[in-house]
Amino acid sequence: MTQVLSRRNFLASSAGLVISMTLPLAARAQSGAAAAFQSGATDEASFAPNAFVRVAPDDTVTVIIKHIEFGQGPFTGLATLVAEEMDADWSQMRAENAPANDELYKNLAFGMQGTGGSTAMANSYMQMRKAGAAARAMLVAAAAEDWGVPESEITISKGQISHGSGKSSGFGALAEKAAGLTPPEDPPVKSADQFVLIGTDLPKLDTRAKSTGTAIFTMDVYREGMVTVVVAHPPKFGATVASYDDSAALEVPGVQAVRQIPQGVAVYATSTHAALRGREALSVEWDDSAAETRSSAAIFEAFSKAASEGGKDAEMLGDGAAGIDGAAQVIEAEFRFPYLAHAPMEPLDGVIEVREEGAEVWMGSQFPALDKPTIVQTLGLSPESAQLNVMLAGGSFGRRAQDTAHFAGELAEVAKAAGGPGSFKLVWTREDDLHGGYYRPLTVHKMRAGLDGDGKLTGWEDVVVNQSIMAGGPMAQMMQDGMDPTSYEGSTKMPYDLGNVRVGWAQQESPVSVLWWRSVGHTHTGYATEVFLDMVLEAQGKDPVQGRLDLIREDAARDRGVLEKVAEMAGWDGTKVKGDKAYGVAVHESFETYVAQIAEVSDAGGYPRVHRVWCAVDCGVAVNPNVIRAQMEGGIGYGLGSVLFDEITLADGGAVLQSNFDNYRMLRIHEMPEVTVEIIASDADPTGVGEPGVPPIGPAVSNAWRALTGKSVTELPFLKTMEA
Amino acid sequence: MVSFELNGKDVSVDVPEETPLLWVLRDELQMTGTKFGCGIAQCGACTVMLNGMTRRSCVTPVSMVDGSSVTTIEGIDGPEAEAVQAAWEGLDVPQCGWCQSGQVMSATALLMEIPKPSDEDIDNAMAGNICRCATYVRIRKAIHDAADKLEG
Numbered sequence: 001m002t003q004v005l006s007r008r009n010f011l012a013s014s015a016g017l018v019i020s021m022t023l024p025l026a027a028r029a030q031s032g033a034a035a036a037f038q039s040g041a042t043d044e045a046s047f048a049p050n051a052f053v054r055v056a057p058d059d060t061v062t063v064i065i066k067h068i069e070f071g072q073g074p075f076t077g078l079a080t081l082v083a084e085e086m087d088a089d090w091s092q093m094r095a096e097n098a099p100a101n102d103e104l105y106k107n108l109a110f111g112m113q114g115t116g117g118s119t120a121m122a123n124s125y126m127q128m129r130k131a132g133a134a135a136r137a138m139l140v141a142a143a144a145e146d147w148g149v150p151e152s153e154i155t156i157s158k159g160q161i162s163h164g165s166g167k168s169s170g171f172g173a174l175a176e177k178a179a180g181l182t183p184p185e186d187p188p189v190k191s192a193d194q195f196v197l198i199g200t201d202l203p204k205l206d207t208r209a210k211s212t213g214t215a216i217f218t219m220d221v222y223r224e225g226m227v228t229v230v231v232a233h234p235p236k237f238g239a240t241v242a243s244y245d246d247s248a249a250l251e252v253p254g255v256q257a258v259r260q261i262p263q264g265v266a267v268y269a270t271s272t273h274a275a276l277r278g279r280e281a282l283s284v285e286w287d288d289s290a291a292e293t294r295s296s297a298a299i300f301e302a303f304s305k306a307a308s309e310g311g312k313d314a315e316m317l318g319d320g321a322a323g324i325d326g327a328a329q330v331i332e333a334e335f336r337f338p339y340l341a342h343a344p345m346e347p348l349d350g351v352i353e354v355r356e357e358g359a360e361v362w363m364g365s366q367f368p369a370l371d372k373p374t375i376v377q378t379l380g381l382s383p384e385s386a387q388l389n390v391m392l393a394g395g396s397f398g399r400r401a402q403d404t405a406h407f408a409g410e411l412a413e414v415a416k417a418a419g420g421p422g423s424f425k426l427v428w429t430r431e432d433d434l435h436g437g438y439y440r441p442l443t444v445h446k447m448r449a450g451l452d453g454d455g456k457l458t459g460w461e462d463v464v465v466n467q468s469i470m471a472g473g474p475m476a477q478m479m480q481d482g483m484d485p486t487s488y489e490g491s492t493k494m495p496y497d498l499g500n501v502r503v504g505w506a507q508q509e510s511p512v513s514v515l516w517w518r519s520v521g522h523t524h525t526g527y528a529t530e531v532f533l534d535m536v537l538e539a540q541g542k543d544p545v546q547g548r549l550d551l552i553r554e555d556a557a558r559d560r561g562v563l564e565k566v567a568e569m570a571g572w573d574g575t576k577v578k579g580d581k582a583y584g585v586a587v588h589e590s591f592e593t594y595v596a597q598i599a600e601v602s603d604a605g606g607y608p609r610v611h612r613v614w615c616a617v618d619c620g621v622a623v624n625p626n627v628i629r630a631q632m633e634g635g636i637g638y639g640l641g642s643v644l645f646d647e648i649t650l651a652d653g654g655a656v657l658q659s660n661f662d663n664y665r666m667l668r669i670h671e672m673p674e675v676t677v678e679i680i681a682s683d684a685d686p687t688g689v690g691e692p693g694v695p696p697i698g699p700a701v702s703n704a705w706r707a708l709t710g711k712s713v714t715e716l717p718f719l720k721t722m723e724a
Numbered sequence: 725m726v727s728f729e730l731n732g733k734d735v736s737v738d739v740p741e742e743t744p745l746l747w748v749l750r751d752e753l754q755m756t757g758t759k760f761g762c763g764i765a766q767c768g769a770c771t772v773m774l775n776g777m778t779r780r781s782c783v784t785p786v787s788m789v790d791g792s793s794v795t796t797i798e799g800i801d802g803p804e805a806e807a808v809q810a811a812w813e814g815l816d817v818p819q820c821g822w823c824q825s826g827q828v829m830s831a832t833a834l835l836m837e838i839p840k841p842s843d844e845d846i847d848n849a850m851a852g853n854i855c856r857c858a859t860y861v862r863i864r865k866a867i868h869d870a871a872d873k874l875e876g
Contacts, residue, residue, distance in 0.1 A: 071819030071857045203816060210821030211812040211828060213757020213797030217821075220756035228751070253740060272760075273740070273747045345761050345769060345822035345856045394759070394822025395856050430762045626816060630862070634819055637858020661766035661854060670847035672860035 047175035049138050049183050051104040052131040053082055059159060059172040061086065061135075062094040063128075066105035066113065067120040068366050068400070069097065069206060070344070070393040071634070072690035073627040074120045076204040078128050080623055084197045085132030085189055086139075088171070089159035095205045100368035100388035112369035116401045116516065118591035118688025121623060125686055126189070133187035135178075139171055142178035192621070192683055201626035206392070218391040221351045221362045223423035227256060229414050230275045230427055232265040232284050236291040236654045237437055238511030241265060241284060248281040258282065259417035263410045266417060272427060292511040293654040296647075299442055300336055303465040303508055307334070307446035311463050311506030314483060315492040323459025323500030327450025331539055333532055334446050336715040337524040338647030339439035340517055341664060346394020348428040348436075350411040354421045358385030363408065364393025366400035370474065371408035378412035397638065398516040399438065403473040406438070406513075434664050435656045439648055440517030441466040441487070445528035455540045459500035462528065464488040467514045468507050482507070486516065490525030490590060490695065495556035496533070496548070512650070518638060519691040522590040526695030527643070527702070527716070530586040534703040535712060543574045544585050544703060558618045561680055562596040563587045565616035569678055570598040576707035581611065584703030586696040593692035594618040594680075597636070599673070601704035606722050608705050610640060610673040613697065617677065620684035628689045629677040635693020636675055641667030643698035644718045665719075728789045730755070731799025741787035745779075746770045748786045749796060757797035757825045761854070768853030771826035772796050778833045780852075797825040804835040807870035815866045819857035827853050831867050840871050 047055040054062045063082045067074040075095035083093050098105040098113075105113045108123040139161060144151040147167045155162050162168040192198075209215035234240065244265050246258035254274025259266045265284055269275035294302070313320075324330060350363035358381055365371040365388060372388040375381075393400055402408070411426045418424060428436065443466040450458035468484035470476050483505065485492070491503045517523055537547035545567045552560045566572075566585070576583055580602050587596035600612040615632045622628055645665040649657040658664040702713045713721050727736040730753065737752045744763075749755045749772070758781055761769030765780035772781045773795040808831045811817075818824045827850070834841055834849035841849065846867050855863065 071821065073819075203813070204818075206821065207813050207816050207818055210818035210824050211809050213825040213828075215821050216756070219750075219760065222751075222754055222756075271739070271743070271747060271751045273743045273751070343856060345767070345820065345854070346759070347761075393820065395820040397856070427760075430764075630816065630819060630859070633861045634858045637860060638856070641858070660764050661762045662764060666767075666854045666856060667858060667860075668854060669850045669860040669863060672858060672864075675861050 047138070047179040049135045049178070050131050052128060053135045055135065055171045055175045055178070057172040057175060059092050059170040060094050061088050061092050061171065062096055064098045065095050066098045066107070067115040067124070068364060068390055068393055068396070070364065070396045070400070072120070072631060073204065073624065075206050076202065076627060077121050077623050078124050079205055080197050080202055081125065081128035082132035082135070084195060085129045086136045087156035087158070087196070090197065090202050092159050092171070093205065097390040097392070099390060100365065100372040102369050106369070114367040114369050114401070116366065116398070118593065118691045121686045121688055122592070129189045130187060133189045134183050137184045137187045138178040138181045139174055141181050142174040143169060146174065146177060198621065198623050199625070202624055204627065215392055217346055217394055218351060218363050219346060219349045219427065221391070221425070223351065223353055226351070226423040226425055227268045227270070227418070228272045228275045228425050228427060229266050229268050230279050230429065231261065231263055231410065231414070232267070232279050232282055233432060233436060234264060234286050234291070235435065236286070236288055236293065237513065238291040239286040239288045240290070242287040243285045245283040248283070249278040252278045252281050257418070261410070261413040261417050263413060266414050268418065268424070276429070290511065291654055292650065294650065295652045295654070296338065296442065296650045299510065299650065300444065303442070303444040304334060304446070306506040306508060307444050307463045307465045309506065311465065311504035312483065313502065314464070314488050314505045315501060315503040317498070318500035319459065320500055320502035321448070321459055321461040324448050324450035324461060327458045328453045329451040329539065331449045331451070331536055332447065333535065333712065333714050334444060335524070335528040335531070337443040337527070338649065338716060339442045339512065340523070340642055340646055341434050341439055341648050342397040342399035342517055343433060343664065343666070344393070344395030344397055344399050347430055347433045348399070348407045349426060350407060351423065351425045352411050352415045353423040354379065354415050356421060359415070361386070361388045361411070362391050363388070363411065364391050364396070364400050365408065366396055367402060367405065370403065370405040374405035374408045375412040378409060379416055397518040398520070401516060402438070403475050430660045434648065434658050434660065437513035438515035439512065440523055441469065441514040443524045445491070445524065447528060447532045449532070449536045451539060457499055457536070460498040461502045461504070462491045463504040463506065464491055464525070465506045465508060467510055467512070469514050469516055469520070471507065486521045488525060489521035490588065491529055494529060495553060495559035495587070495589065496551040497553045498551065518635070519590050519694040522588060522691070522695040526586070526588040526590070527698040530588060530696070530699035531702045531712070531714070534584070534699070534706070544576070545572050546574070548585070548587065558594040559587055559589060562594045562616040562618050565678055565680060566596040566598050566614050569616060569676060570614040572598065582704040582708035584700045584705070584707060586699035586703065588695040590692045590695055592687040593689060595632070595692045595696050597696040597700045599697065599700040599704050601701055601708060603708055608644070608701055608718060610701055612674045612676070613700070615675060615677045615693065616680065617689065617692070618680035618682055619689050619692070620682050620686040622679045623686055625679055628679055631689040632677045632693040633675045635691065636697045637667050637672050639694040639697040640673070640701065641665070641671070643701065643716055644671070646717050647720065726786050726790045728791060729793040731795055737786065739786060742785045744782050745772070745784040745786050745789055745794070746781040749781060755796050755798055759822055759825055761823065766854070767823070768826040768830060769823045771829040771853065773800070773829060773833065778830055797828060800829065800832055803874060804870070805832045807873045808832045808835065808866070811866035811870040811873065814869060815862045817859050817862040817866050819859055823853060823855045827855065827863055831863070831870070834867065835870060835874065839874060841867060
């Protein structure tokens with residue numbers, strides 16, 4: 001096979017290489033978190049007390065961020081923790097992405113390097129504070145030695161190290177001396193009452209670059225002699241290439257080569273435009289023999305039938321569903337949730353540079369621990385010879401958290417098929433993104449509740465039917481007894497005392513790939529449970545807020561706290577409809593963060609118009625309230641757009657109907673409600689905020705809409721119900 | 725060969741004339757602040773100014789800008805742009821940041837046309853710019869803040 005790039009081009013491009021990994025990662029042979037506290041300066045004048053902190057001679061403190069930044073705020077949040085313990089001034093703080101390195105940068109909640117489940121702050125909270133505290137202790141020791149004074153007499157405030165004798169210094173001047181000291185094994189950290197920065201609205205470190213167009217994302221990486229690649233993917237899930245004709249594609253100016261890879265047919269070109277035109281000119285015959293050929297409608301019917309059969313027990317409390325039998329009144333509803341694409345604004349992309357020995361990769365890798373080995377194995381490299389640079393990413397919402405490392409695999413296959421060294425940028429278009437699968441699983445909830453003659457609940461049943469995200473991938477080993485809790489999380493362990501409860505799960509199979517979508521199972525369980533509960537409370541003649549408060553268990557104080565707070569914020573007085581506006585409430589915990597929302601909704605010609613949303617959140621210690629508010633605002637907008645407009649639909653035959661933002665509609669500015677957020681004061685350990693703002697908005701709007709119109713929306717999106 | 729003024733400097737590119745301006749800016753001129761989001765003028769991430777008016781560069785053939793003046797996020801200046809970017813920083817508008825170049829371009833153009841926009845003016849001017857992170861609450865407030873600052 002001829003090489004896509006000439007040897008000459010490769011040599012030209014490798015001449016200007018700079019090894020961009022700035023942290024020396026030669027830790028002593030130690031395991032666990034302690035390994036991350038090794039000293040190792042990058043140059044003579046810098047001070048890197050551990051794998052997370054680097055102090056430069058100009059006083060800047062760079063925090064190496066082990067979690068990918070795609071808007072949820074770890075650059076700012078994790079840097080805050082270090083700054084707090086160093087007593088640094090916020091203006092001297094910087095952040096940069098950690099490269100792929102499982103040993104140093106593992107997520108302590110996962111045991112591998114990766115971001116997800118709203119764990120960034122929760123798992124880093126003590127680790128990053130310890131990293132900052134170690135740096136501080138070494139700077140203090142260096143100052144004490146330099147000045148000949150006891151360490152105990154030295155103070156640090158806003159980045160200035162001082163002694164009562166009048167001596168003072170910034171961090172930079174003492175960096176070299178500090179670098180020669182031994183890092184403390186277990187430096188003490190502050191108590192909460194000593195916090196200066198934690199709990200304040202520090203400006204985000206990445207805002208300026210993102211407001212001026214200077215932030216560099218994966219797609220912005222240009223290497224000398226780089227080839228742009230697009231791949232023709234199968235139009236149906238599970239289909240494969242039968243044959244292809246590349247003669248017309250190869251005639252497109254700029255197209256250099258066409259190669260078949262396991263994922264489809266790759267077109268290599270000198271520019272993005274040429275690659276796209278080449279792909280248009282390509283003719284591919286697909287083998288659909290193993291493809292999903294059912295429509296969404298047919299899949300819904302099959303899932304609905306499976307729901308009627310009850311599934312396996314996911315949770316049994318009291319007498320389970322038996323409590324519903326013989327009830328005076330049985331309330332039933334079947335909820336239907338479509339496949340959803342994440343549609344991050346930056347579509348999937350990656351750059352790989354294969355050299356004579358090894359490779360360097362740039363991508364918005366959310367699971368470096370899985371992406372890097374996939375690339376290394378595909379190309380037959382040693383782990384040491386490959387470097388994965390984690391880049392800023394233009395959104396993810398779960399899309400880049402690939403347990404199968406499918407995009408890294410495609411990138412590596414593109415490089416492999418090129419047949420030699422070179423730089424390759426693989427770009428997915430929006431059409432690739434929306435057709436590309438890895439959707440929020442299509443889901444059915446079949447819900448039943450029984451009321452006795454006095455209107456008292458006798459039982460609650462929720463049968464969930466969907467594909468498992470974990471099954472079939474490397475996470476399958478985490479499933480116990482064949483159960484995937486991410487399929488029904490939120491339907492189980494509800495904060496309410498409902499007496500007799502049964503939650504069932506019926507796992508389904510399909511070649512359509514599925515993935516976690518911002519809040520995962522809670523995307524549908526939050527809606528199904530909170531809308532259905534509202535229907536039950538209505539049947540009981542109870543107020544939506546007081547009715548919930550009456551049901552919340554004694555030990556669910558944080559659910560109660562956010563519900564009481566949001567009711568206070570919205571001035572809830574039990575009146576669901578005021579004039580032309582109606583109010584709906586929902587409360588839902590996900591990833592140990594508790595969120596309650598009240599939505600104000602009117603009827604805009606058959607569609608809900610959401611005017612205002614009140615949101616109360618309890619995420620433990622609020623490290624940066626500004627970031628928390630932003631995530632609640634964004635989560636509300638993301639969730640609202642999806643419940644109002646979005647579905648990925650398989651047509652008869654199995655092809656996806658939606659292709660771009662003209663038919664997969666995003667929430668736009670005129671559809672965004674005003675949002676008021678309050679954060680519950682707490683000294684509990686911090687939990688995440690990237691996802692938990694999403695689940696309550698759908699049911700809050702739906703409950704308001706039912707109050708206003710009498711219509712229960714049980715099939716999403718709203719748009720579908722309105723058009724029916 | 726197509727020649728135009730880019731951020732005040734003359735540039736010439738030798739590409740097929742139907743090539744979208746977006747890919748000329750990025751692939752040929754390495755001006756990467758202008759982003760790709762959809763390719764069909766639905767999301768606004770690729771917004772630039774063409775002779776002072778906002779334009780979706782992803783559907784603009786480069787031949788169309790021959791002899792024209794193009795301004796990208798890297799080149800905007802003037803009181804409106806400065807006020808918008810300062811307000812963006814003041815409110816920490818961006819989350820992932822991918823759409824924000826386009827948002828800043830559209831907001832700047834709005835203030836150049838309507839110095840004191842109403843909420844409805846903002847809706848009309850900004851509805852073509854999708855933000856998947858839904859930073860819309862802050863975009864709206866930042867535009868009002870920028871207008872106030874320009875007025876003050």
